Amino acid sequence: MDYGNLFRLDGRRVAVVGGASGIGREAARALAAQGAHVIVADRDADGAAETAALAAGEGGAAAPGVGAAVSHPLDVLDPEAVRTAVAAWGALDGLVVTVGANVRKRIADYGLDEFDRVIALNLRSYLTLIQAVAPGMAERGRGSVVGFASMRAFQVEPGQGPYAASKAGLVQLLRTAAAEWGPQGVRFNAVAPGVVRTPLTDQIAADPEWFDAYARASALKRWARADELAGAVAYLVSDASTFVTGTVLSVDGGWTAVDGRYDPAV
Template identity: 35%
Template sequence: MTAHPLFDIGGRTALVTGSSRGIGLALARGLAEAGCRVILNGRDGDRLAKAAAGLPGEVHTAVFDVTDGPSVTAGIAEAEERVGPLDILVNNAGMQLRAPLLEFADADWHRILDTNLTTAFLVGREAARRMTERGHGKIVNICSLQSEVVRPGIAPYAATKGALKMLTKGMCADWGPYGVQVNGLGPGYIETELTRPLVEDEEFSTWVRGRTPAGRWGRTEDLVGGLLFLASPAADFVGGQILYVDGGMTSVL
């Protein structure tokens, strides 16, 4: 049995920010396996090159700082000139800083805002300038379970992800009339290199498994199907939505 043509994204060009490891790399791999021409983005060229070498198909790298407006403008222009017009953008760059809110430093507040929210605005705006002129494009912002709910110690992170949810809806409102669909993918608790200390914390892991109807931590590959749907023609009439891939956690008390 062959896949339905609505899910065919072969030959399209996709840029994934923050994709040298973890969720970003897994999403890039999924796009590559689906036949996309993939551009990995990050600030460490050597790490990107190593990640690219492990992916199938046509994979490129684009080294630029997604928190810096001029760098984004130049980086997107160079990537499109070298690889081709972007059909798909995945705004994945992000970070986590944990601390009680009363102790959260000003510098850390601005750093997490810049990394989790401003990057999606800068890269999304630059990509959309080109996509809207061409009359088509897919933008997927990587939101979070914490776009909806929060635990003690991660209020600033949740604030950025909640804002990213609303930025996604705003992008949909502004760019949908020009043929660009903007949606979000909201991971739950996913096992990655960065979350390894939490996974190995038995008390926390027991809480995650008990709180999640699926009864386990998520795996990075669990996120790929949702991304491929949102990036495909199957989602041409889907806009401003957040698809939570969290094992059901947001649905239960």
């Protein structure tokens, strides 16, 4: 075992779907820094192109020791577009999916169109991507798929019903994929973030009381930065995790450990 290169991804091709901003952008940058050729896919074509430039240098010219990066516009809700994109990307060693949506409403107030939107982006899109990517990885006998769940897959609060359900469903989808493609050497894992400051949490950030309450609920007493999730992605794609599959890596600042409990003076 060459421990000095345990996390290196030289020669690997990794697609980051949802890479135009937030966690996806930072994941793409981290993967490229480890030598991967990164394909940044997103419906936001301009954002994806900006991420690719950040990852591999302006104009796509890779810096020494840094992998190349290119962008690809993609609507993950269009199954045919997904299949066409995956075919165009060629052989992949890794797939990282960070797309997601949340409509924070009580269950009684949820519209079916809102429910369908959350489930489609948070769960159905993963099914389409896995169906397109996993068979090719299985033929080559290796590959790593990383999906983004949430601490809400395990711990809920009012207003998180469909979102929590979709993330719990994603965990089980990835676990099942791990069982089905494990014999062919393909790994599937989930990252479960806590509260991360991205465009998805703008609604919370606009409410100081809500924002501060979330900060106080974790063991570290703060929100995460998007770049603090990138290490988990690099680990799960790399050879440092070759015997890790069907699992959930919580990167939540200890939120689920301490359960946001009051700290009494005892």
